Structure formats: structure tokens, C-alpha cells
Amino acid sequence: MSKDILVGDHFLSGDVAAAEGAIAAGCRFFAGYPITPSSEVAERMARRLPEVGGIFIQMEDELASMAAILGASWGGRKAMTATSGPGFSLMMENYGLGIMTETPVVIVNVQRAGPSTGLPTLLGQGDVMQARWGTHGSYQAIALSPESPQECFDMTIKAFNLAERFRQPVILLMDESVGHLFERVTIPPKEEIEIVNRKILKDKNRKIYEPDEDLVPPMPPIGEGFGIHVTGLTHDERGYPSINAETQERMIGRINDKIRKYADEIVDYEEFMVDDAEVIVVAYGITARSARRAVIMARENGIKAGLFRLKVIWPFPSKRLEELSDREFVVAEVNNGQALVEVERAIKKRAVFVGKMGGEPHKPQEILKGIEEAVK
Amino acid sequence: MSKDILVGDHFLSGDVAAAEGAIAAGCRFFAGYPITPSSEVAERMARRLPEVGGIFIQMEDELASMAAILGASWGGRKAMTATSGPGFSLMMENYGLGIMTETPVVIVNVQRAGPSTGLPTLLGQGDVMQARWGTHGSYQAIALSPESPQECFDMTIKAFNLAERFRQPVILLMDESVGHLFERVTIPPKEEIEIVNRKILKDKNRKIYEPDEDLVPPMPPIGEGFGIHVTGLTHDERGYPSINAETQERMIGRINDKIRKYADEIVDYEEFMVDDAEVIVVAYGITARSARRAVIMARENGIKAGLFRLKVIWPFPSKRLEELSDREFVVAEVNNGQALVEVERAIKKRAVFVGKMGGEPHKPQEILKGIEEAVK
Amino acid sequence: MARLELQIGGFGGQGVILAGLVIARALSLYDKKEAVFTQAYGPEARGGASSSGVVIDDERVDYPYPLNPDILVIMSQEAYSTYFPRLKEGGTLIIEKNLVKMDKVPEKVGEFHSIPATKIAEELGNRIVANIIMVGFITKTTGIVSKESAKRAVLEMVPAKVRDLNEKAFETGYSYEEG
Amino acid sequence: MARLELQIGGFGGQGVILAGLVIARALSLYDKKEAVFTQAYGPEARGGASSSGVVIDDERVDYPYPLNPDILVIMSQEAYSTYFPRLKEGGTLIIEKNLVKMDKVPEKVGEFHSIPATKIAEELGNRIVANIIMVGFITKTTGIVSKESAKRAVLEMVPAKVRDLNEKAFETGYSYEEG
Amino acid sequence: MATESNTEKLLERSGLSLPRGEVYLIEDRCKGCGLCIAFCPKHVLVVSDKFNKKGYHPPELVEEEPVNVCINCGFCERICPEFAIFVKEKKEE
Amino acid sequence: MATESNTEKLLERSGLSLPRGEVYLIEDRCKGCGLCIAFCPKHVLVVSDKFNKKGYHPPELVEEEPVNVCINCGFCERICPEFAIFVKEKKEE
Amino acid sequence: MSIIKADTHPLDRYLRTERLPHVWCPGCGIGTVLGAYLRAMEKIGMDPEKSIMVSGIGCTGRAAGYVRMDSFHTTHGRAIPFAVGLKAARPDLNVTVFSGDGDLFAIGGNHIIHAARRNANITVVAINNFTYGMTGGQLAPTTPETGITTTSPYGNVESPFNLAGLIAVAGASYVARWTSLHVRRLEKSLEKALKKRGFSFVEVLSQCPTAYGRRNRMRDPVDTLKYFQKYAVVKNHVNPLEGVIEPNKPFVVGEFLDAPEEPTFEDKLWELTKAEFLHTSQAERSEWIIEHRRHLEVLSRIISGKGGEE
Amino acid sequence: MSIIKADTHPLDRYLRTERLPHVWCPGCGIGTVLGAYLRAMEKIGMDPEKSIMVSGIGCTGRAAGYVRMDSFHTTHGRAIPFAVGLKAARPDLNVTVFSGDGDLFAIGGNHIIHAARRNANITVVAINNFTYGMTGGQLAPTTPETGITTTSPYGNVESPFNLAGLIAVAGASYVARWTSLHVRRLEKSLEKALKKRGFSFVEVLSQCPTAYGRRNRMRDPVDTLKYFQKYAVVKNHVNPLEGVIEPNKPFVVGEFLDAPEEPTFEDKLWELTKAEFLHTSQAERSEWIIEHRRHLEVLSRIISGKGGEE
Ligand SMILES: Cc1ncc(C[n+]2csc(CCOP(=O)(O)OP(=O)(O)O)c2C)c(N)n1
Numbered sequence A, B: 001m002s003k004d005i006l007v008g009d010h011f012l013s014g015d016v017a018a019a020e021g022a023i024a025a026g027c028r029f030f031a032g033y034p035i036t037p038s039s040e041v042a043e044r045m046a047r048r049l050p051e052v053g054g055i056f057i058q059m060e061d062e063l064a065s066m067a068a069i070l071g072a073s074w075g076g077r078k079a080m081t082a083t084s085g086p087g088f089s090l091m092m093e094n095y096g097l098g099i100m101t102e103t104p105v106v107i108v109n110v111q112r113a114g115p116s117t118g119l120p121t122l123l124g125q126g127d128v129m130q131a132r133w134g135t136h137g138s139y140q141a142i143a144l145s146p147e148s149p150q151e152c153f154d155m156t157i158k159a160f161n162l163a164e165r166f167r168q169p170v171i172l173l174m175d176e177s178v179g180h181l182f183e184r185v186t187i188p189p190k191e192e193i194e195i196v197n198r199k200i201l202k203d204k205n206r207k208i209y210e211p212d213e214d215l216v217p218p219m220p221p222i223g224e225g226f227g228i229h230v231t232g233l234t235h236d237e238r239g240y241p242s243i244n245a246e247t248q249e250r251m252i253g254r255i256n257d258k259i260r261k262y263a264d265e266i267v268d269y270e271e272f273m274v275d276d277a278e279v280i281v282v283a284y285g286i287t288a289r290s291a292r293r294a295v296i297m298a299r300e301n302g303i304k305a306g307l308f309r310l311k312v313i314w315p316f317p318s319k320r321l322e323e324l325s326d327r328e329f330v331v332a333e334v335n336n337g338q339a340l341v342e343v344e345r346a347i348k349k350r351a352v353f354v355g356k357m358g359g360e361p362h363k364p365q366e367i368l369k370g371i372e373e374a375v376k
Numbered sequence C, D: 001m002a003r004l005e006l007q008i009g010g011f012g013g014q015g016v017i018l019a020g021l022v023i024a025r026a027l028s029l030y031d032k033k034e035a036v037f038t039q040a041y042g043p044e045a046r047g048g049a050s051s052s053g054v055v056i057d058d059e060r061v062d063y064p065y066p067l068n069p070d071i072l073v074i075m076s077q078e079a080y081s082t083y084f085p086r087l088k089e090g091g092t093l094i095i096e097k098n099l100v101k102m103d104k105v106p107e108k109v110g111e112f113h114s115i116p117a118t119k120i121a122e123e124l125g126n127r128i129v130a131n132i133i134m135v136g137f138i139t140k141t142t143g144i145v146s147k148e149s150a151k152r153a154v155l156e157m158v159p160a161k162v163r164d165l166n167e168k169a170f171e172t173g174y175s176y177e178e179g
Numbered sequence E, F: 001m002a003t004e005s006n007t008e009k010l011l012e013r014s015g016l017s018l019p020r021g022e023v024y025l026i027e028d029r030c031k032g033c034g035l036c037i038a039f040c041p042k043h044v045l046v047v048s049d050k051f052n053k054k055g056y057h058p059p060e061l062v063e064e065e066p067v068n069v070c071i072n073c074g075f076c077e078r079i080c081p082e083f084a085i086f087v088k089e090k091k092e093e
Numbered sequence G, H: 001m002s003i004i005k006a007d008t009h010p011l012d013r014y015l016r017t018e019r020l021p022h023v024w025c026p027g028c029g030i031g032t033v034l035g036a037y038l039r040a041m042e043k044i045g046m047d048p049e050k051s052i053m054v055s056g057i058g059c060t061g062r063a064a065g066y067v068r069m070d071s072f073h074t075t076h077g078r079a080i081p082f083a084v085g086l087k088a089a090r091p092d093l094n095v096t097v098f099s100g101d102g103d104l105f106a107i108g109g110n111h112i113i114h115a116a117r118r119n120a121n122i123t124v125v126a127i128n129n130f131t132y133g134m135t136g137g138q139l140a141p142t143t144p145e146t147g148i149t150t151t152s153p154y155g156n157v158e159s160p161f162n163l164a165g166l167i168a169v170a171g172a173s174y175v176a177r178w179t180s181l182h183v184r185r186l187e188k189s190l191e192k193a194l195k196k197r198g199f200s201f202v203e204v205l206s207q208c209p210t211a212y213g214r215r216n217r218m219r220d221p222v223d224t225l226k227y228f229q230k231y232a233v234v235k236n237h238v239n240p241l242e243g244v245i246e247p248n249k250p251f252v253v254g255e256f257l258d259a260p261e262e263p264t265f266e267d268k269l270w271e272l273t274k275a276e277f278l279h280t281s282q283a284e285r286s287e288w289i290i291e292h293r294r295h296l297e298v299l300s301r302i303i304s305g306k307g308g309e310e
């Protein structure tokens, strides 16, 4: 049995499953700083990476962790970090450097309740909008939200694949509940796991930021005489600083467009009993599991309810929601209304909002009440 | 002439005007870290504060700057910092501490073009959503956006007033153009300037986080034997950590509600030729000045256009926009569509978006084109 | 079998978390049930209330926390006050005989069992295996998990040096005869 | 007076920023016009292109940057190539005689003036006041700002030690007779 | 007074008579860590059998005159992380 | 060869004959900072009157034999922040 | 004789007794050090009403929640800049930062060296327990080489900081190191630190039986204290480089530095607000200003077109 | 004889000549130091294709943009952790961080002390020009006391860091300080630093005529170099505390530290990936694991219910 992919059934927490997913995806570098409830990801990586020839570093803080994984990624390694709210806030500046320099990395954020130190050990889903808009400037974000350890495993692989394909940091937006609950995780054989690797630039004469048709430039290797220059300043295709509006429009435009162009391919959601539903609950992460139960309870009560589960939160599945906008909508999340903003924008009307400030997941009954309110 | 309010006409840049506004508002503490295009705020404060008995510290970074002004505010001083995108990103964690501990401070963000280092010397408006959602967890933000040095002066005072009234960090969201342009600034006599000061807790037996009817608890003084405890953890009315969902719901609920309750009072906008307008341009900061010209040009061309200028961006004037939603809308901003999100949500339909990635403001013609498209 | 909820409550250090985890793992990996394990604990590193939950279903478990446990295992008085109200009408209550005092078995309890797990553990030589004794006892009295699976999970999850002790603990709990 | 745009272009170190700022300040504070001053510069601390803009209006100025300057002042060849195309049809062009070369005054220019400001400045004893000479010259030739206001602004904005020199520079520029 | 204490010091030095202390305990604050017991220079504290409210075993006193007696050195008071134990000088009866 | 260079060193020490250098300049890289001029130990460089493309005054050479000559010490090359000036050993004609 | 039952402790007036027992594990050294701190405060007669405690996040960081003074439990790593801001705003108050090694030297490392450099008039008590206790025992920048933690399961490959040495070189006025066993000397040192005008720093090596000791053959708190007893060597005026700590080798405790008093950061900041020119006429002032080249600089900044960058 | 016109410079093969002239002001010392660095590289035969330069943000930070190697211009203050990550991932490459004092010691201060502590095998060249050049001349943590900057218009009230001393105590393997005038010794030092296995650090005091010199009576770059000539005292094996720099007083330049070689951080990280147990059977490994108490720890973490906090 190879050590990198522990084929078979395991009973794992979401945090540990995410770590295993990373290793299965080919991640061989982790830099992080412990923080509840994500520390188990780091701890697993500390134990597992050396076994598979990988490097684990605990850095001095989250700023350093984020910078280190960008450096490692340019060094040719798939790299990841894991954190929670306060650390995620601290990573925002260098997350932007990753966007600007088009560096594939994965950031796991196991959400706890905020703001500030908040409830360190307890559930929150309050970083959804931060995952989209947390660093300054204009860019597009990719964020995935698993609802189970199995998905933590699968989606971490997917996160790496998206990061490598689009050359951009990808966020795995977990939550404390999913991170800490244990469930069976089935790890398939290596050959059944789809792995995407970055395109490598081969032609030394080609400009390093000259995109292919998919708007993504192949990534140059280092230490091979390409003599590349990479900067967080607005730069031209050669990678050189070019401080003017034209370059900004062209390069930052492309950085946005490379995601917008393929948004439909990235978007991913699950529809549960949506077809004939009169009222649709939008939810993600642990909340989706409460919502699924609530939908079943509603059906038992004769209400045609359905669940629209966001597996990818960013880009947002606005198109599909717009198609469904003749139904009534309930949005359930453990925050003050974040996915709600995009749902309402997509469906062009108001939705019933069932929010919680954090600390515990929705009881199915709470969501059921929202469903009942929506059909009233 | 008193040194704190330099009554009379001055020809100032927006950055300097903001510094003068702060001093007029009673700001007597500044901690910051230089960054283009906000450094002039710090430089002015460095020169002016000692003259009025205030303290200026240049800290080692933006994390420290943000922490220092929170400390100073608890020390009883009105305190401010100023930064730009990269520094703003770094301030996000302790901005959250300010929210959680209900600490009045003002953060000036003179926006430049991002992401990352981007165009350090040039215009951007890409931090609008970050100003709303930049730190983790659930909270409400207050952000003001001036379009001229005069407004930089006036709105800095207003920012302090809101911060003191609601006990929360308030963001002055400037942009490089407004920060660097010079215009006449009229500083009125002291007695004409409205100054709001925090409510001070007098009763030593009252719990320090017990709110008044306005949901804002009076702020206890320190060094007076109150023996207060202040924490970024979720805390009860005594200020003690209370790590559970009930306290979270109650306390974080209130922290959100104290702003939501008075959102209508905080919201501020300018309507220019909106009454009979068929198409309304929504803009703020420097872009509003381009838009105003575009509206005039449109009217000259026979198009009934109007300008809806956001003076306060957060909370968002959704109510008023919803009332106007029978008109066509154009949103112009120097980013990838940020205020756009809330405009579309408010008007329940799509708006024409005229975006720029940064580096220079819109030419009025560019917005005019958007207006023409909207009425087509 | 439809959704079934097991909750184990006690205080930090008693091993209620490990007890739940062992059962859930056994159910999931060896009995091939759909099972989720969750936990709750207080801010203290030591002491404080703690509980673990196991939810079982034929299909994938949706809501993963016990809402109204079918089976409630209680190892401390504090946990009893906290969790007992949640027990399902007619559900099963299992208690640590010496650590939980009650005048009589409340009405809503369908099935009732008790075991002095801590005392037995001390007799076996180490208080720490009280939780494993409880696992054996739960396995026997409730039948939610097969004996082989539960035992296998126990042995896998404890350090080699204490395997024998834990095996004995499990067996003792399993074969404990209520008096 | 409706909207009027003035742009001054040169390279870093020539003082085109200060020149614009002086004029804008004079207009705003002493002539009580609505005036905005803006600037543009390159990434270099020294050298590189730089320009300043002054937009004047009766009412509050909306768009603050020169779009098609009514008056264009050019102090380097590079600035000429960059900014000349923007000059309004029939607008006024003022150049630094020795630093800007052109075969003939282009057609779209309505009014044309030139002055060897740098050379004059060197004659006055310091190259650095070329910009103030230019301010005097602009004041005189365009009349957009009153002489008293412009002079006052100049004297206010330069260090005391060099006030006399700058006053002389301003007067020299103001009274310069084009040959 | 001054003379008295000088005398005491002399006695102390000659080991003939040391100051004596009384040990106080706030039982329910104790977490039974054993630090006071382990580091008492006179070994006058031992683990007791009883449990306090939180389920810990607080220390108990086992003075054995003339050597193993509390000398009011205050070390247990200082080493205790719980603000649970303290000593006071024993007034001569 | 070895002998030759030893001889040179001897000459050097006795101050009779120093190595000689040739000064090269990439004129348009120069920013006229004057560092090469100020720190040339032999004072063989001065500011020239001419402007280069960027408008700076590059240095020029004013060797005055026998004392003020370039000795190929390379200090101007090393101190120049612009990679504009360098020296090569002068081959004996 | 048996132990006398008591309800109150001599230090109770400094404690939020309603919050006791505290969250710290049985045998954790944090409580011991906090006791020493409070005794030092009492000894020098420092008024708790005029004293502030600021903590970061961590087990140690919880200290602020137990003292009966105005106290702040800030964010991880930012206790120092919060305290620096507070102290600059209110130099009349005594400000102590009480926090953990991870908080002060991992994520907060930059702030503490800068506060020392500035000679901010605050006292910092750093509890060095070789690990991150609060988050369950990960590697800290103080973990001894080869130490086992949850994120160094194969043994630590990093070298730990020499905290006291580093802060001495950074510019502090008073620097000492003790252990949780050296309670009396620690107390004395804390008295000195609290009285010192300028940046004072006291490092205290302390046991974390739960998160560190358990994994490193010191399951019982007593084990760590015995380790301290065995290896600590008391010395004063230690050369900063000598402060290195290696596993199972003697290490230095004592006063590293007790510098002669100099004006503190706050002294100098407040002095500025009183500078002579502020009391002169506008005209004089403007002369003064030009003398001091301020105006010129602002101008030349404008003239050079240097608006800065990046 | 007159100057001979040339088109290429001996160092051109290390430079992105198409980007010259660079953005630095006339007489700025950054170019000089970069030249010394490239000469040192050439001298020791370091292959530019296998060498990486990482910079932060600032005037000095622009250096990465001019060298013809793989180069990274990161964010302000984060060059070091970027480089640490890169070097750990690719120990086969030579990694140099070339950046300014503000970048490395103001916002980046924490990272550099930690990288030194870990003995990361990178070379750091820090240009100390007493100010933030790029943003127009604000106060830096290296600004001399009483120095005038745009944010210390009344004179600096802070004391500057002693960069070399601090890094020596933090755990570096090689530490030196020179000035932009000491070009030859600097070059030699850089050769040593580049060859050193482990963390090497070279501080170079340098002139910033535009942003600092102009405000502090050193308008001409030559003035600052003359200042260096007057006050620099060459010394080796400097006691870290001696490295303090005060205005108009002699200050020390030279080698502070040249420690005997030890395994680097990367050596140890990579060693882990080869640890014996990884080559044993699963069963043996699990025994090994239990021996090393890993499993137990994970379990006992669960058992204690300690999921950490905050
Ligand atoms: C930004 C951020 N990162 C990480 C954490 C998680 N965290 C809380 S305390 C802590 C370490 C505490 O260690 P130390 O300061 O040594 O204190 P101790 O608990 O050992 O007393 C960490 C990493 C956090 N709260 N915030």
C-alpha cells in the first residue's frame, strides 16, 4: 500500500480528511500556524508529510504561513495552509499576492464563530463574504464548502485541481462542525482520483505572463534558467512592473476573466428534491445537513420543499438560482446573512433568512419554521 | 486662533483635509504605518498632533497600528489610523477586535488599485466590499466615502461622531484621486462643528456591556476603579468570556442590531437630478465627480439622467434605491463590481455596470456610454 | 434500521469522547452502518462537562447531532441534569451506578441499565478504563453494535501496552450482570 | 467663466507640480474661484515625466482632471509629445523656449507664447526658480489669475530664505517680453 | 520588639527555634496538583484522601515535632497556582 | 610569468611603477552622482560639461602623469551605483 | 495540627474571586507566576486602580481575566501594541503585559522587539512553557530541540529563541529570567521590573503538564520543577548570547540587564507636545518651522514629484 | 587619455540590462551594494541559473527586478517567509533575500528573527538607509535619534535597532555589517555569507540622498559616505550589545559572528523525510509510532477532551 493515498475506508474527522485529501492531491508542502478548530489539519500534516517525502513547517504566524506556501508553490510543490477566522484575516494580504502572481495554493479555513476571538471552539459560517472579498482590490475568488469528512477529502483534491488549473489560491471553506465530526471516508485507489497539475512553461522565449486561450499562462519552473521575475505590482506579460492604467486593465482584467470565463464549470451545487419544490432552502456546510432534515420534515408535513446545497460557494451559482426564481426561497446559514446577499441578487427578490450568530448548528426545526414562513 | 481648529479657507489635499478633520473632531492619538497614497495623512498628523497636545506614533506595521489605536481609545482618547489596501488587509484582524470590544476608532483607507501591491500610486476603489466584509465573523460595518477635500474634512468628523455614538470602528473610504487632489476647504468655527462624544459609564455597579435603549453600552473609563475586563472572546454583560451559543446570539446579535436599528439615520446619499431621471448613475468618491459630469452631458444630449451618490456606503441605502427601482440603473466604480452587488440586490434587477480595474478615474464619456446603454 | 441516536455524557477525563468514538468507528467501519460521531466539551483543558454523540442511520446521516437520543449513557450527575431531558420518550437510559444518583427511574425511560464502571475499573487496576467497560456494557445491553466490531475498534484505538487491560475491561463490561 | 482647464507638463525636478499648485491656490483662496489642483508623476523619485492640472469653474468643479486643456504649458520635449494632442482646438500653448523644439506652431493652437524660463532662472542665480518664472509668465499672458493673488501664493509657498529670489523670478516672468 | 526579633534570628541561626506557621486552605480552590506537598521544605503536607467539590484531593497537614513543622517559609503559598493555600505566622501561645 | 608579477609587486611597493588602468563608461547609464569622482584615490575623474541622454553630467578623465593616473584599483567601478563605469588593466603597449 | 479552613486568600483583593477556580490545569505554573506578580505589586504598593493588565491569547493570556484591575484580553500576538497605544495615551497608568511565549514571541515577536527598542514604559511578563498550551500543545518558538509536540511528532528540528537575550539586545531597560520554582527571586525581580521606568521584561520558565509535559516525560508538574531545580544556574549581568537554553543542560536564570534610567518613549512623546515653539507666536513659530526645515521638506517633496510608491 | 565608451559592463550577464537605468536616485547606494553582491556571486562561481533573489517592497526591494536570475518581488515585510518556504521546498537552489531595513525590520521584523532562529539556509542582505525611501522618507526603526523625517518632523524620539546585534542573538550563523563605502570588504563578506550553510546576514549602511540625506544635512550622496568614512570603526567578533549606532559617534562595522557550521533548517526538515521508520513495515512502524508516543498523544488529546481553544 502506498503511503500517499491510504486507499480504503477510514473513520476520520473532517480536518483529518482534508489533510488526507491534500496528500492524495499531491500536496507536499504545508506551512501553518495552529488555531482551533483547524489545528488537526496541521497536526495530521506534521505527521504525514514526512512519510510521503513532504515538508511541514510551523511558521511564526499566519502572515508567514501564507507567504511560505506561495514561495513553495513557485518552488514547484503543491502547497497548503490551514487556519480559522483570525488567522484567515491575517492571511488576506498575501492571499492577494497569490492572486496577483497567479500562484496555485490551497487555504483551508475551518470557520468558527466571530468576530474577533469569538467562540474559538464553536461553529460559525461567518467568513463566506470574507472568502470572496477579504483582500483589497479587484479579483475573483474560488471557495468550496464541504458538508462531511468525505467531502473534505474530495473537495481538498478538487481545490488543488482548481488551484492548479486556474493558477490561483483556492479556499476550502469548512466549518467547525464538519471539521470536528467523524464519519466514514472512503479513499479510492490512486488511479480513480483525478489530479490536475499546472501547465508548465517550456519555451524560454515566451513571456511568462502570456496566457493561453484559457487565459491562464503556463507556470515557469525556477532554477532552470528562465530568469523569471514575479511581482505583486501590476506587471506586463514579461512579469515586469508596469505602473499604469492600461496594464492594470489588461492584466487584472484577465485575472478576473480567467475565472469568470469558466465560472459555469467551477460552479457546483447539489439539488435535493428541488424539481417540484415550492420552496427551496439554500445552505452549505453543516447547515445543509440540518436543512436536508428540515426539507424531509417539511415534505412529511406536506410542504414541497427542496434543498439547494452550495458545494462551491464562489463563484456563486447565480444562473441556476435565477432559473429557479419562481420558487420561494429560504437561506439558512450561521452568520448575519452572507450567501443571502448573492441569493437575493440572483433571484431578484427577497428570501426568508434563517440566521444564527454562531456556537451551534441550526436545529432542523428552526429551518423548518423558515420553510413554513416562506410558503405562508 | 486656536490650534485645534484652523478656522478659515485653506487649499488642501484630501489627505491633509482628513487629518485636519480628525483634529477638529477631537482626535488626539494617531498610530500608523506609511503607505502610498495615505502617507500624507500620517505626515500631517505627525506635524499637527504635538501642536494640539496629541500623540503621534509610527508603529512597526499596520497590525500594531490598529492595536495601538484600540488601546488609546480605551485610554479615553479619540484615535485614528490611516492606510491603503495592503495595510487595510493587515488591519482586518484587529478591526474585528474593535467591533467585538465596541471600541470607537476611525480607520482611513485611501484606496489605490489592487490586488496586492498593484498600482501603489494610482487610483482604485476595490476595497468597498472588503470594508464591509474584511474581517471574519458576523458584524455590521460603517464606511463613508468623500468626493472632495472638503468632504474629507467633514466626513472625518462625521466618522468620529459615528464611531463615538455607536462605539465601533468607522472607516473613511477615500480613494487616491480624492486623497491627492487639492481644493478649497472651509473650516468652520468650533461652535459650528457638531461633535459627538462617547457616553461614559458612571455607575460602578452597572455591568459594562449592559446596553442603553439605543443598544449601545456607555463606555467605562479606565484607571478609575471600575476594574473592567474587556475581551475579544464572546462575553457576557460583565465583559467576561462566555463561550456558548446563547451569549453569542445575544451579544453578537446586539452588536449587529445597534447598527441595523439606526441604519436609516446613518445612511447618507446625494441625489443629483434624480427626481425626473429615467436613468440613475450610482457612484461614489472620485467616480461620482466623473458621473456628475456624465449626467450633465447626458441631459445635454436629451437623456434624463441623474446621479445617486453614496456618501455613506455602509450601511447601504437599499431602501431608497428600492423606491427608485422603476428607473434604469448604471453603476460606475473603479473595481470589478462591488457596490453593484448591493445595488442589484436593492433594485431587484440588473444594472449596467461601468467598471474599471484601476489606475485612473472614469472619463465622463465612459459613464455617458453606460447611461446611453441603459436607456436603449 | 432508521435513524438512531446515542449520547454519552460525563466530565472531561472520563473518556466519554473515546467511548463514543470507538462505538461510532465500529459501526461505521466494521458494521458498515452509516454513523457519525460528534463531541462537545468546555473551555477547560481538564475537568468540565463533555459529551459525545453517535448518530446511526441506514442512509447517510443528515443532521449529525443527537436531538432526542434513543440511548443515553450518563457518567456524571451534572451530565444527567443536562442531558436527561433530551432522552426520547421510551428511550434507553444507561448510567454509571455510583456517579449518578436518582430516586427512581423516571417514567419516560423505556429501558434502564446501570453499571458501577468506575469501581470495576479500579478493581481491574486503572480507573481510566471505566469508559471501555462502559463500551462493553453498551454493546451488550443495546445491541446497536456487534461485539466483534466494538472489540476490534477498542483494540485498535488504544496503545499496544494497555491492550490487554482494555480487552479485559471491554469483556468485563460486556458480561456484567446487573444485580 | 465656465470650466477652464490648465495643464503644465515637464519632468520631475522642474517644479511643474509647484507651479500648478501655486496658481490653483491663488485662484481658489484669493481670486475665490472654484479650482482643483491635480498631479501626475512616474515611479521614479527623481526624473521621469510629471504634470499638474488646474481646473477652474464658476460652480464646484466636477470632473477634476484636465480633459482637453484650454491652456497647455509645456516644459520638456517628452511632455510635449504626451500632452499636445490633448490641447483644445484654439487653445493656448505656452512653452519653455529652449527645452521644447517645434518646427512651427501647430494649427490648432489659438494663442502661442514661449519663454526661456530655465535660462532666465540661471541668470537670476538658480535653475530651480524656472517654474516660478513660468508662473509669472502664465499669469501675465493668460490672465486666468490675478497678479496679486499669484504673487501672494508664490511668496507663501516658498521658504523664507528664498522669498526674494522667487519674487524676482515671478516679476521677471510676469514682465518678460516675447521677442 | 527589635531585641526580641534579634533574639529570634539568633535562635534561628543556631537552629534551636524557628518561626512557626499556621497553614490555611481554601479547599474548593485546590486542584490537587501536589506542588505544595512536593516542595514544602519541612515535608509537613501530604495528599489527603478526601475529595473536594471539584473532585480533587487537597493537601493535609502532618506536622511531626520537633523537625517536621511548618516554619512559615511561605513556599507553599507562593508555589500554589490556585491561590488556595497560605500561611500565617503562629503567635506564641 | 610568476617572476614577472613578483617584479611588479616589488615595483609597486617601492612606488616606482603602479599597475595602470583604462576607464570605460556606458554614458547613458550614468546619473552624474559624482561618487566615482569623489572617491577616486588618484583624482583622475571630474564632472564633464556635457549632458547625457537623461540630462546628467557623466564623469570625464583627466589623467595627469605621473601621479594622477588610473591605477586600476576598481574603486570607481565598485562604488558606481549604475553599473556605468568600469576599469580594465592597461596592457603595456 | 490540621490545616485551617479559610474562605479568603491574602491576595484576594487583587483577584476576581468570583471567577475562581481559574481555567488553568492542575499544577500549571501560570497561577504561581500570577501570584508572584500580585505579591510584587502589593509589596511596592502599586495601586490596582491605576494599573492595567493586557494579555494576548493563550492559557497565559487568560490571566487578565482574573486580576481585579482594568484588564484587556486582546488578540493573539497584539497585546504589546495595544498596551503601547494605551500607555502612550495614558502615561499616568501602570501597564503590564502578561502573556505566553507563543503570543509574545511567535506571532507577536515583532511587537515586543519594537516596544523594547522604543523603551516603552511597560512591564512584560512572559510565561515560557515551551509550547502553545491553549491550542493543545503545538510547537512553539521556545520548544527545546527534539521536543515532542503535536506538530513536531518526530521531535523539534528548530532551535528555540533565547527570549531574555533577544530582548536585552532589542533595547530593553530591565531584563530577567526565572522559573516558576524561583518564586521568591521572581517576586523580587518583578518588583524591580514594575518600578523600572522604561521597558522591563521578565521571562518565566514554567510547567505545562497537560500540553507539553505529558509528551516529554514530565507528566507530573513536579517533574518540570525538578528539572528547573537541576539545571537552572543563577547568574547576573548575563551576556545576551549566553542565554541559550538546551535540553538537559544547565541554563542561566537571573538578571540579564538592569540599565541606568533613561527617558522613556512616553516621556519623549509627551515632551514634544510641550516643545517651546508651541508657546510662541505664529510668526515666530513659522520662522522656527522654516529653521527646522519642515515646510521646505513638504515642498521639496512636492517639487520632486515624489509622492512615494508601493 | 579620455574615458573609453562602452556598451556593456562586466556585470551585465547578471543584470536585466533592458531595464537599466534602474529607478534608484542618482547617488543612491542600493546600486553599489547590488554590484558588490553580484561580484561576490561571480567570485565564488555561484550559478545564477540556480540562484533566486527575493525582495520585499521598497526602493531596495526593487533589486529583484534588475538581476538576471529567477526573482521575486513579494509584499512588504514578507520576503523572508516567502524565501523560507521556497528554500525548504527547493534546497537545491541558492536563495538570497535582498531588501530594505524597513521591509526587513519594521513590518518584517518577526520573520527575520525567526528565520535566523531556525538557521534557514538563506542569505539576507539588508540595506539600512535610515528611512523608508520608497514612500518618501518616513521614520524607520533605523532612523538615528533626533533624525528628521516626514513623520518625525520634530526629530526622532525613538532609538534605532542594532540590526546586526539583534540577528546575532536571534540565532544566525553569519552576521556582518558594512557600509556602501566599504565596497571591497562588503564584497568579501558577501562571498562568505553566500558560501555559509545556514542563516547569513549582511547589513549595509547606505546613503539615501533623496529621502533621508536631504533632510539631515547630507543632501549630496558623498556627504553620507564621508560620514561613514569618519565614524565607521572596523572590528570583528563584535559583542551584540556593542552594535548600537548613535548619531555623530563612532559605530562598529565588521563581522559580528561567524559560527561553526551546523545542520541547517532544511537539512533537518529533509532528514525527517528519510527517517528510518519510513522504510520499515507497517507493523514495525506502528510499534515505532507507539514507542514514540504519537498515537497515544493523539488519543489522549481526544480523551482529555482538549480540542484547544482561542
Ligand atoms: C491569529 C491567531 N492565530 C492563532 C490563534 C490560536 N492560538 C490561540 S492561543 C495560541 C498559542 C498560545 O501559546 P502561548 O502564547 O505560548 O500561551 P500558552 O497557552 O502556552 O500559555 C494560539 C496559536 C489565535 N487565537 N489567533
Ligand SMILES: Cc1ncc(C[n+]2csc(CCOP(=O)(O)OP(=O)(O)O)c2C)c(N)n1
Pocket (backbone or CB within 6 Å): B033, B034, B035, B036, B062, B086, B087, B090, B117, G309, G310, H057, H058, H059, H060, H061, H075, H076, H099, H100, H101, H102, H103, H104, H127, H129, H131, H132, H133, H134, H135, H140
Ligand atoms: C503592508 C504595506 N504597508 C506599507 C507599504 C508601503 N511601503 C512600501 S515600501 C515601504 C518602506 C520601505 O522602506 P525600506 O524597506 O527601508 O526600503 P527603502 O525604500 O528605504 O529601500 C513602505 C512603508 C506597503 N507596500 N505595504
Ligand code: SF4
Pocket (backbone or CB within 6 Å): E029, E030, E031, E032, E033, E034, E035, E036, E037, E058, E059, E079, E080, E081, E082, E083, E084, E085, G027
Ligand atoms: S499547591 Fe495549591 S492547588 Fe496544588 S495541591 Fe497544594 S493547595 Fe492544592
Ligand code: SF4
Pocket (backbone or CB within 6 Å): F029, F030, F031, F032, F033, F034, F035, F036, F037, F058, F059, F079, F080, F081, F082, F083, F084, F085, H027
Ligand atoms: S559613480 Fe557612476 S553614476 Fe555616479 S557619476 Fe560616476 S559613472 Fe556616473
Ligand code: SF4
Pocket (backbone or CB within 6 Å): C045, G023, G024, G025, G027, G028, G029, G030, G059, G060, G129, G133, G134, G207, G208, G209, G210, G211, G212
Ligand atoms: S494546557 Fe498547559 S499552559 Fe494551559 S492551563 Fe493547562 S498546563 Fe497550563
Ligand code: SF4
Pocket (backbone or CB within 6 Å): D045, H023, H024, H025, H027, H028, H029, H030, H059, H060, H129, H133, H134, H207, H208, H209, H210, H211, H212
Ligand atoms: S529614495 Fe532614497 S533609497 Fe530610494 S532610490 Fe532614492 S536615494 Fe535610493
